[in-house]
Amino acid sequence: MAGELILFLIGCLLKEVNPSKFEISLLQTIDVFRGSCVTIPCSFDFEDDYKEHFNDQYNPLLPTLTPSTLEVKEGDSVSLTCSAPAPSNLIAPTLTWSPTLGGIQEILQENQAKTIFKTSVLKFTASRLHIGQNISCSAVYKKRDGSSDAPLTTSLMPHVLFPPWILASSNCIKTESQINCSCETMGNPSMIQWLLDGQPVNQSGKVTVITEPLNTTYLRSVVILNQAQHRYLSSLVCISFNSLGSVSKQFHFENFSQDKQLMFVFISTTVILLVLVWVLVFVVRFKKTHHNPEIDTLARKKVSCTTEGDIYVNTSEMMYDT
Incomplete structure (x- = not known):
């Protein structure tokens, strides 16, 4: 039924455009048995000027x-x-x-x-x-x-959606003037957000963000920081997310924050030395404050008596020997 309707519409269209430029060949009568399958041949010719209008072909057998x-x-x-x-x-x-x-x-x-x-x-x-x-x-x-x-x-x-994950190849590279941190993620779809010290990172004169899709599921984003910024940097986090989930990766700067670490060691050492000095001063003052002269006098008398007794005994032994 659909095929017959299409043939009828095509015939009407061709006649409406310019019946003198088209010829349609169609059987006038067909003898068939009731209930049987019938194929009706139909053909037409047209000039080359109209070929572009017939590029799309309908095939009723197409799955x-x-x-x-x-x-x-x-x-x-x-x-x-x-x-x-x-x-x-x-x-x-x-x-x-x-x-x-x-x-x-x-x-x-x-x-x-x-x-x-x-x-x-x-x-x-x-x-x-x-x-x-x-x-x-x-x-x-x-x-x-x-x-x-x-x-x-x-x-x-098919369009298959899946939650993102961050690849192990994501890392930071230090140069003489800057630090480049790269975050590579797989997901469909995949989006990336950077957090610098807990605040969203936006494109600016101080921070450069470059995000590029490598294919429909692979996304890479790079944050570029200058040396002055990374000295005071405490945390940099990459978050990859979509409607199915999210994942994050924190970048560490142990190798990039030596000035900060040296300052921490210096302050810690100074505090420890000050505490030790304070304890030593306290001990010395405590001993001076609690010194007892009577105990010292008795100790001297005991030493003197012991010395005289020893001398007396030794003298007696000498007389006996004589």
Whole structure:
């Protein structure tokens, strides 16, 4: 029915444009049996000036993909349906998927217009590996005489969404005048935000930000800082995000902040020395304040008595010996 309507519209169009420049050849009468499949040949000629208006050709045997577009999240189960008509004058077409991503089921169906279709259902799990890959369904018809027509193909390119992650190649490189920090991320889609000391980094005269997509899922962003800035830098964070999630990476500047580290060591050492001096002064003052002269006098007397006793004993021993 759709084919007859298209032929009728084309005929009307050609007559309306300029009937003197077109000739249509169509059978006036056709004898057929009721219920049989009928093919009505129709042809027309036109001049070369009108060729550009007939570049698009409609083929009713072209397979149809359902859905016609595909946007899914990674890990989702996907079901694609390919259907092609099976006219009575042709053997039911052979339907082929490329690539074969999963299980395939085929059935013959009849629509409301009593037209028979062959349907093939492809089921697979969406993956980021399918991004940029054409999924096609081809229909090959065989005629009753055994010959085959050229394959008719319909295809689509899936759009698979997945959360981002930051690659290990992200790092910072120091030069004599600046530091270049690169953040490389994979995600679909993927966006990058820099935080400098907790504040969003914007393009300015002091900070240069260069962001470039290398393909549909790979994004690289570079922040360039001059030497004066990185001396007082405490943190630099790269955040990659999309609607499915986010991930961050903090860049460390141990090798790039030597002045800051030396200042910290100097201050720490000075504080420790001051504490030690204070403790020493406190001990000396404590001893002077709590000194007891009576104890010192008794100690001297005891020493004197002991010395005299020793002398007396020694003198007696000397008289006895004599």
